[in-house]
Amino acid sequence: MADAAITAGTVARPNYGSMSRDRRWALRWSYFFLVLFAIFFLMPPIYMLITSLKTSQEISAAGNPWWIYDPTLENYIELLTQNHYLTFFRNSAIVSVCVVALTMLISVIAAFALARMKFWGSATLATGVFLTYLIPETLLFIPLFKMFAWVNETLGIQLMNHWWTLIILYPTLTVPFCTWIMIGYFASIPKELDEAALIDGATWTQTLTKIFIPVALPGIIAATIFAFTVSWAQFLYPLAFTTSATELVLPVGIITTLIKGDVFNWGQIMTGALLGAAPPLVIYAFLMDYYIAGLTAGATKG
Amino acid sequence: MADIAARGPTATVGDSRSSLHKLMQRKSTIAFLMALPLILLVLILVAYPAGYAVYLATLNKGMTRFVGFGNFEFLFGRETFWMVVYQSCLFAITAVIFKAIIGFVVAHFVHNIPSKGQRKWRGMLLVPWVIPPAMSTLAWLWLFDPSYSAINWILAHLGIAAVPWTGEADWARFSVILVNVWIGSPFFMIMYLAALKSVPDQLYEAASIDGATWWQRIWYVTLPMMRNIIAITALFSLIVTFANFDIVRVLTAGGPLNSTHIFGTWAFRVGIESGDIPLGASVSLFMVPILAVAATFILRDITKRGSEV
Amino acid sequence: MAQVTLRKIVKKYDEVLAVRGIDLDIVDKEFLVLVGPSGCGKSTTLRMIAGLEEISGGDIAIGGHVVNDVPPKDRDIAMVFQNYALYPHMNVYENMSFGLKLKKTPKDEIDKRVKQAAGILDITELLDRKPKQLSGGQRQRVAMGRAIVRDPKVFLFDEPLSNLDAKLRVQMRTEIKKVHQKVRTTTVYVTHDQIEAMTLADRVVVMNAGLIEQVGTPNDLYHSPATKFVAGFIGSPAMNFIPCQLEQAAGALRVRLSDKLSFPVPSDRTARYASHAGKANLVLGLRPEHIAETRPHTEANQHDFDMMIDVDEPMGMETLIYFTIGRTDICGRVNPNAGAASGKEMKLRADLSNMHLIDDGTGKVL
Numbered sequence: 001m002a003d004a005a006i007t008a009g010t011v012a013r014p015n016y017g018s019m020s021r022d023r024r025w026a027l028r029w030s031y032f033f034l035v036l037f038a039i040f041f042l043m044p045p046i047y048m049l050i051t052s053l054k055t056s057q058e059i060s061a062a063g064n065p066w067w068i069y070d071p072t073l074e075n076y077i078e079l080l081t082q083n084h085y086l087t088f089f090r091n092s093a094i095v096s097v098c099v100v101a102l103t104m105l106i107s108v109i110a111a112f113a114l115a116r117m118k119f120w121g122s123a124t125l126a127t128g129v130f131l132t133y134l135i136p137e138t139l140l141f142i143p144l145f146k147m148f149a150w151v152n153e154t155l156g157i158q159l160m161n162h163w164w165t166l167i168i169l170y171p172t173l174t175v176p177f178c179t180w181i182m183i184g185y186f187a188s189i190p191k192e193l194d195e196a197a198l199i200d201g202a203t204w205t206q207t208l209t210k211i212f213i214p215v216a217l218p219g220i221i222a223a224t225i226f227a228f229t230v231s232w233a234q235f236l237y238p239l240a241f242t243t244s245a246t247e248l249v250l251p252v253g254i255i256t257t258l259i260k261g262d263v264f265n266w267g268q269i270m271t272g273a274l275l276g277a278a279p280p281l282v283i284y285a286f287l288m289d290y291y292i293a294g295l296t297a298g299a300t301k302g
Numbered sequence: 303m304a305d306i307a308a309r310g311p312t313a314t315v316g317d318s319r320s321s322l323h324k325l326m327q328r329k330s331t332i333a334f335l336m337a338l339p340l341i342l343l344v345l346i347l348v349a350y351p352a353g354y355a356v357y358l359a360t361l362n363k364g365m366t367r368f369v370g371f372g373n374f375e376f377l378f379g380r381e382t383f384w385m386v387v388y389q390s391c392l393f394a395i396t397a398v399i400f401k402a403i404i405g406f407v408v409a410h411f412v413h414n415i416p417s418k419g420q421r422k423w424r425g426m427l428l429v430p431w432v433i434p435p436a437m438s439t440l441a442w443l444w445l446f447d448p449s450y451s452a453i454n455w456i457l458a459h460l461g462i463a464a465v466p467w468t469g470e471a472d473w474a475r476f477s478v479i480l481v482n483v484w485i486g487s488p489f490f491m492i493m494y495l496a497a498l499k500s501v502p503d504q505l506y507e508a509a510s511i512d513g514a515t516w517w518q519r520i521w522y523v524t525l526p527m528m529r530n531i532i533a534i535t536a537l538f539s540l541i542v543t544f545a546n547f548d549i550v551r552v553l554t555a556g557g558p559l560n561s562t563h564i565f566g567t568w569a570f571r572v573g574i575e576s577g578d579i580p581l582g583a584s585v586s587l588f589m590v591p592i593l594a595v596a597a598t599f600i601l602r603d604i605t606k607r608g609s610e611v
Numbered sequence: 612m613a614q615v616t617l618r619k620i621v622k623k624y625d626e627v628l629a630v631r632g633i634d635l636d637i638v639d640k641e642f643l644v645l646v647g648p649s650g651c652g653k654s655t656t657l658r659m660i661a662g663l664e665e666i667s668g669g670d671i672a673i674g675g676h677v678v679n680d681v682p683p684k685d686r687d688i689a690m691v692f693q694n695y696a697l698y699p700h701m702n703v704y705e706n707m708s709f710g711l712k713l714k715k716t717p718k719d720e721i722d723k724r725v726k727q728a729a730g731i732l733d734i735t736e737l738l739d740r741k742p743k744q745l746s747g748g749q750r751q752r753v754a755m756g757r758a759i760v761r762d763p764k765v766f767l768f769d770e771p772l773s774n775l776d777a778k779l780r781v782q783m784r785t786e787i788k789k790v791h792q793k794v795r796t797t798t799v800y801v802t803h804d805q806i807e808a809m810t811l812a813d814r815v816v817v818m819n820a821g822l823i824e825q826v827g828t829p830n831d832l833y834h835s836p837a838t839k840f841v842a843g844f845i846g847s848p849a850m851n852f853i854p855c856q857l858e859q860a861a862g863a864l865r866v867r868l869s870d871k872l873s874f875p876v877p878s879d880r881t882a883r884y885a886s887h888a889g890k891a892n893l894v895l896g897l898r899p900e901h902i903a904e905t906r907p908h909t910e911a912n913q914h915d916f917d918m919m920i921d922v923d924e925p926m927g928m929e930t931l932i933y934f935t936i937g938r939t940d941i942c943g944r945v946n947p948n949a950g951a952a953s954g955k956e957m958k959l960r961a962d963l964s965n966m967h968l969i970d971d972g973t974g975k976v977l
Contacts, residue, residue, distance in 0.1 A: 026414060027414065027415065030414040030415050031415065033407070033408075033411050034408070034411050034412065034415070034423055034427075037404075037408050037411070037427060038423070038426055038427060040484070041426070041427050041429060041430050041484070041488065042426065042429060043445070044430075044433075044438050044441035044442055044445060044484070045429060045433060045438070045441065047441055047444065047445055047452060048441045048444075059450070060450070064455070065450065065452040065455050066452060066455075066456075105339075106339045106340055106343065107340065109336045109337075109339070110336060110337040110339065110340035112336065113332075113333040113334070113336035113337045114333075114337060117329060117330065117332070117336070118330070118333065119330035119331075119333040119334045119337075120330065120334075122333070122337070125337060125340075125341065127601065128344065129340065129344065130601070131597060131601070132344050132348050132349075134541055134593065134596070134597045134600070135348055135352060135593070136541065136542075136545030136566070136589070136593070137545075137547075138545045138546075138547050138565065138566030138569065138570075138586060138589065139352065139355065139545065139586050139587075139589055139590070139593075140351045140352065140355070141570070141574075142355060142358065142569060142574070142579055142582045142583045142586055143350075143351035143352070143354040143355040143358055143583060144347070144351050145573070145574065146354070146358060146365075146579055147350075147351060147354065168347070171343055171347075172343060172344075172347045172348050175340060175343055175344075176344070176348075190694055190696065192692040192693070192694055192695075192696035193696050193698065195661075195663050195683075195690070195692070195696065196690070196692060196696040196698075196757075197698075197709075198663065198682075198683050198684065199661060199662075199663075199683045199684060199688065199689065199690050199710070200684065200709050200710035200713055200761075201684035201710055201713040201714055202684075202709075202713055204329075204332065206713065210709075211698060214700040215698070215699055217700075229432070229434075232434060233434030233435060233436065233437075235434075235435070235436040235547065235548045235552075236547045236548070236551075236566070236570070239551075239570075240570065240574055250434075250437075251434055251436035251437060251548075252436075254437075254440070255436070255440070255552065264444075264447075266444055266447075266450075269440055269444070270440070270441065270444060273437040273438075273440045273441060274437075276437050277432075277433040277434060277438070280432050280433065280434065281429070281432055281433065284428075284429075284432045285425075288421075288425055288428075292424075292428070292492055292496075295431075295489065295492055296492060296493060296496045
């Protein structure tokens with residue numbers, strides 16, 4: 001009897017051991033591959049940082065490109081004092097803030113009307129809005145280019161080569177998706193809540209501002225982040241519609257002013273790119289959960 | 303008495319009904335007005351230009367004469383156009399496949415580790431998606447630099463000859479796909495991770511009890527449960543990659559010898575830089591069919607889900 | 612004065628009639644319960660009184676004024692919803708005061724009323740909590756508090772207890788009744804639970820398929836149902852319906868349940884039932900408590916019979932027994948010590964003084 005128990009024990013114990021060992025190995029492999037992928041994913045931004053801290057002599061020297069022998073802030077100082085970089089940054093900031101404000105104003109109000117008030121054709125419109133989101137800017141910039149010329153000829157308003165033109169254009173990229181996710185968030189608010197507000201004597205405006213907006217705040221933050229990142233990163237429209245150095249926004253500004261013919265000033269380009277990537281990265285670092293909620297909302301909500 | 307009571311209301315019914323009707327109408331009018339900015343935006347800056355592109359595509363270079371399908375005939379006769387078609391499809395399809403695979407694998411590894419560390423890893427691995435593509439492509443361009451490539455430096459230390467990343471047609475195509483995958487796979491990873499979290503643990507437990515290996519668990523439990531998310535993410539990504547502009551423009555500007563041009567960048571080259579707006583519009587219109595197909599599938603999924611709710 | 616009057620109320624959704632012409636007078640200070648199976652139109656009726664649904668025909672008057680066209684906020688009503696519908700971003704105090712604030716009531720008045728309502732409901736210490744931090748029962752109280760604060764002419768309750776677990780439901784039921792006794796506001800209460808209806812109501816309205824089946828006090832409905840639907844809906848376990856024939860034999864009237872089993876009709880009912888003798892489609896309605904074990908002492912209209920018990924279900928204070936006559940399953944309630952056991956023959960006693968005779972064709976109780 002005791003014998004049997006002992007043999008059973010010796011059989012059982014290595015079994016448990018192997019199971020937990022399997023799991024430990026699975027975990028080790030997971031970490032190993034995660035580190036590999038993290039290196040792959042983080043290599044470009046890290047290399048940006050490394051290059052931005054080098055002198056131009058060091059950049060063109062033959063040493064180890066992954067090591068900084070002579071760290072310097074020269075690139076940062078030069079970029080922020082001598083070039084148009086601050087103008088680009090300011091233009092980008094104004095455009096993005098205005099676009100975010102305009103986007104949220106249009107899309108929150110429209111989403112409320114589409115999700116709750118229903119009118120003739122509202123369901124079709126909701127689907128149409130989503131379709132609009134799928135139309136890429138690469139399809140629209142040529143006709144827009146021609147339309148702007150036409151506006152200039154007939155109305156005398158020059159839309160070309162002004163940074164504020166981008167404030168009119170970017171909402172086409174942000175509004176459809178923001179409206180779509182706001183419809184999803186609003187639709188998830190129980191109908192009884194607006195009925196309770198109705199009985200409490202709230203008007204439609206009050207229901208929107210005092211009930212819906214506070215309750216759907218996470219969605220609004222997610223949509224705001226989305227609108228900001230899209231307008232901050234947009235490249236094609238400013239490339240096509242702005243040319244003078246004073247009217248450029250960040251990505252285009254760096255490429256057109258820091259690359260002169262065949263001469264690449266890599267130290268400054270990397271510094272500019274890194275600083276340009278900073279605002280979205282900072283927002284992401286602080287509001288990661290909202291950022292991710294916004295990303296997944298398009299496919300999982302609605 | 304009962305008669306009067308019964309008749310009294312009916313007399314007022316007519317106008318009370320109509321005034322209530324008016325009230326309802328006013329509500330939908332207000333709703334319509336609230337959605338009007340959205341409608342105008344979509345009509346003026348999306349729908350109209352999209353239609354206008356079709357019209358533009360039928361004009362001659364000076365936009366003085368209607369040429370019908372002339373621009374398209376001209377395109378069909380040009381070798382570069384067929385290269386653009388081939389490259390657009392090649393980039394989109396390969397990039398989406400690799401994004402999907404890498405995203406899936408990474409999501410699995412993140413899902414595998416203890417949940418308190420997951421947030422940190424997830425945060426780190428999503429960085430490529432957060433950086434504006436034009437900026438991160440600049441970093442890649444520098445990593446691929448013909449004379450100072452930091453990647454080639456590492457390869458040289460491993461005894462591998464320098465790779466002409468953006469200098470030769472096939473390597474340039476590879477580089478474009480690589481950057482596409484680098485930017486896009488974190489998005490897949492995040493979507494998969496959200497989907498993985500929604501698969502109930504009991505299913506895996508049941509599968510283990512049924513004797514499924516880890517591979518069978520993925521094949522028979524995880525993948526079927528995530529089918530919808532995989533499909534819709536892949537379709538989204540297909541649209542985005544197919545209509546991409548930033549990466550190719552910054553990395554190769556279409557070179558060497560047009561071997562990396564895609565519809566977006568070539569339309570820009572032809573329409574804006576060479577000033578042939580109708581031809582540029584014609585080029586960009588070739589994106590419509592594949593976008594329409596992808597959009598139809600996405601829309602079908604969304605309306606299906608809408609009716610399930 | 613806050614009586615509510617419904618005249619020929621009709622509600623159409625597209626071409627489907629949800630409510631098919633309802634007349635109802637709700638007296639001032641009354642607690643009226645609308646009860647019925649889901650889809651019977653009871654919630655729609657309540658929502659029409661609230662003004663959340665347009666009425667397709669007829670008139671609703673509150674306190675003597677026709678309110679067909681009046682928006683909900685001006686009807687002077689308050690409503691408690693099934694899922695409570697508390698504003699998740701406001702604390703309890705803000706939830707309760709929101710309506711008053713929109714009406715621009717002075718601050719100290721709001722404060723006084725909220726404190727008073729919180730006192731009635733015993734939620735004073737919860738005032739600065741958010742709905743998320745409250746239990747189901749507490750949320751329920753807050754939802755009621757929100758209604759009381761507004762001091763409306765009419766309270767409307769839409770299945771307020773169905774999200775609570777069974778034990779809490781019983782507790783809150785008593786709570787609602789107490790509150791009504793304190794504030795004495797006219798109340799319309801919708802539920803699908805007949806026990807809730809019986810325990811709470813001054814009067815119960817049983818609805819079915821968009822029409823009113825019967826209006827009456829709980830006891831009226833229980834003892835004198837007007838239709839087979841009401842008879843079967845009220846009471847648990849439900850009334851037994853046994854197909855039967857009415858036989859005129861030798862001047863006496865008998866209900867025949869099977870070849871072997873028949874009972875004489877109580878003498879005070881003979882006159883009422885006589886004309887239906889020999890008709891088809893008759894059903895005997897007898898509640899389970901009127902089928903019990905036999906006892907030594909017999910009263911009028913009680914008749915013994917032997918029956919094979921199919922299933923016995925001990926409940927503690929009583930035992931439910933099930934047996935079959937023809938193809939009908941029948942339930943009875945016997946003393947736990949009467950020795951009922953599955954598969955055993957047992958002597959039972961039917962009390963016919965509480966019988967109902969129902970015409971299954973028209974559904975009317977005769």
